[in-house]
Amino acid sequence: MSKSPGERAPVMSFLWWKRPRSAFLDIGLAVLAALECVVNGVNFFDSRMHVSGAASVGIGLVGVLAGGTLVLRRRWPAVPVLVTLLLMPxxxxxxxxVVALYTLAETWEWPSTxxxxxxxxxxAFAECVLVMLVSMLNPGDTQVEQPPLWGQVLLSVMVSVGLTVPPVVTGLYVGARRRLIESLQDRAHGLETELDLLAEQARERARRARLEERTRIAREMHDVVAHRVSLMxxxxxxxxxxxxxxPEKAAQSAKLMGEVGRQALNELREILGVLRMDDERGQPEQDSLAGLPRLVDQSRAAGMAVTLTVSGSRQEFTGEAEQTAYRVVQEGLTNAHKHAGGAQxxxxxxxxxxGVRVSVVNACPGGEKSAAQLPSGGNGLVGMxxxxxxxxxxxSSGPEADGGFRVEAVLPSRLAVRTDRLGR
Structure with missing residues (x-):
């Protein structure tokens, strides 16, 4: 099974050790500390009193248990320190x-603990100073000349500093570095997850954009083909x-059919080739509100009893708004051709x-029916x-009370092109 980039590789664990080498290291340190505890313990008691064999075995057992606490240092870091404080004298x-203090500083969170x-x-430092000072004040070999008291105190402090301060400082540094690396790794994994999410969102946006573009092209094709072909x-x-x-009127109709067909071809070329056109190029006049009289004339020439009423002061709107209003009228006329032949x-x-309002209203088609039944896909009004x-x-679109049908759209005034300019 393949893994995602942000997924961490599994780590083999044994008890509380994450890696086998950590277990081997702790066991080795425990064996070394146990041997040192046994030797130092036997020497301490043997130099001060006679130690029997059974007592030596007991001392050795205590030393083994004390050194063995290093095996637990990753799980319970305070245990080796407490054992060290208890048996140090x-x-x-x-x-x-050294290992107990290092583990304590490296494992416990700073500054919370x-x-x-x-x-x-x-x-541990104070006890180490005390043990070293007592050892110097009561040497086992009285033949060796001892330094003065201040020298013994200074030497005890220096040795204790060397035994306690470096492991604590090193443990704090290693722990802080480890936590920083873990934090950076978590942040990197979070960023990878976020990038994966952003990539998925980008793919989804691209898919939606393709879907919207296909829908727009299909809508444009419907608007152009349905009306022009209906007229033809x-x-x-x-x-x-x-x-x-x-024959004369037939020739005029044939000429008009040719003109409508050429317009349909031109508009199809615009849809298929000019979809990449930049927004600075305006809409053709026939696809704007200025082209409505021509559109109405074409329907009137096809035998439709249609009238155009314009009210209000002429105002220019954005290209997309004017084209939308034009398409609404075009769709309304196409519906009238299909379903209300002969109606006013x-x-x-x-x-x-x-804003601007456009509407196409046809009366109840009670008169002459269309000579040809035009198919309807039912997508025109939805697209509008x-x-x-x-x-x-x-x-809005729907039937009227008298049996007719109305198609109406209102576009807001914010789509109007502002011609006024601030004076200098």
């Missing part, structure tokens, strides 16, 4: 003292009926202080609603 072990670390270390089908049906009766259709363009709502406007 009779069996001083340098290995046990600094009082205990400082307290036990200071107690209507003209083709009319041409089929009048070609024998009125009204197109309204109203400029107001709060998405367009308008995306710009912050409102969209």
């Amino acid at each position: 009779v069996m001083l072990s340098v290995t046990l003292l 600094r009082r205990r670390v400082v307290g036990l270390s200071a107690l 089908v209507v003209h083709a049906g009319a041409l089929e009926r009048i070609v024998a009766k009125d 259709v009204s197109v309204l363009l109203a400029y107001a202080p709060n 609603r998405e367009r308008v709502i995306a710009l912050g406007g409102t969209f």
